[in-house]
Amino acid sequence: MSIQADKIIAVRTSKTVYRDGDHVIKVFDEDYSKADVLNEALNQARVEETGLHIPSVLEVAKLEGKWAILSEYIKGKTLQQLMYENPEKQEEYLELFVDIQMEIHSKTAPMLTKLRDKMNRKISQTDFDATTRYELHMRLDSMPKHSKVCHGDFNPSNIIIAEDGTPYILDWSHATQGNASADVARTYLLFWLNGNIDGAGKYLELFCKKSDTAKQYVQKWLPIVAASQSVKSRPNEREFLRGWVNVVEYE
Ligand SMILES: Nc1ncnc2c1ncn2[C@@H]1O[C@H](COP(=O)(O)OP(=O)(O)OP(=O)(O)O)[C@@H](O)[C@H]1O
């Protein structure tokens, strides 16, 4: 198997996704942590066992000196692409988006990393002062403990609608098990980070309605999720995420 430039489907900082017939090869740059690559493949394998529609992991390999994950290729369009191409179907797509996320949350995968552990670790890694970090740890500790599968980067570019209409969920590198409302807060922030503030509000409204969740409950997660996410974020996003964390200080 070799890597060919004419088969590129997506280029990201420190990784490139190629298509090779029925397969997709996600190739990570040399500086990418080996542990992170293996963790992504392991998460994907664990989530496969829940029965959710996701591309199957076929191989983890080293190609031309770079780590790579080989998975099943899903023929279709991402939900992001479909939303862009058919703006009149915005509401229908948002419903589908929420339904898929609720289906993820209906699953359990006891071997996944615990969201709470990951967040406590991230909060400790932030450069907020000790008082703010203490407040964030306390707030996290007070949130109800659940063990639902959380995607961790649930956004329309990580869903492919296959040609037969089946939605497939991609990109399990941030998957954990924990409280689903934290996952919802994360998606809400992703809409904001994309400049889609109107979309963020509509999404939150719809998710809360469909799942019978109080909006305030998701909002309580926002400072914690924003703080966790601010670690290793891009400088412009960091500023924004820190703004969400600071609401804590005024309470
Ligand atoms: N199995 C697959 N079948 C078809 N297309 C895929 C597959 N995996 C990835 N892609 C395409 O490549 C893009 C990037 O893949 P993926 O989301 O796994 O990587 P990523 O580096 O996490 O990207 P992002 O930062 O956009 O989330 C997807 O949005 C999709 O268009």
Ligand SMILES: [Mg+2]
């Ligand atoms: Mg992605």
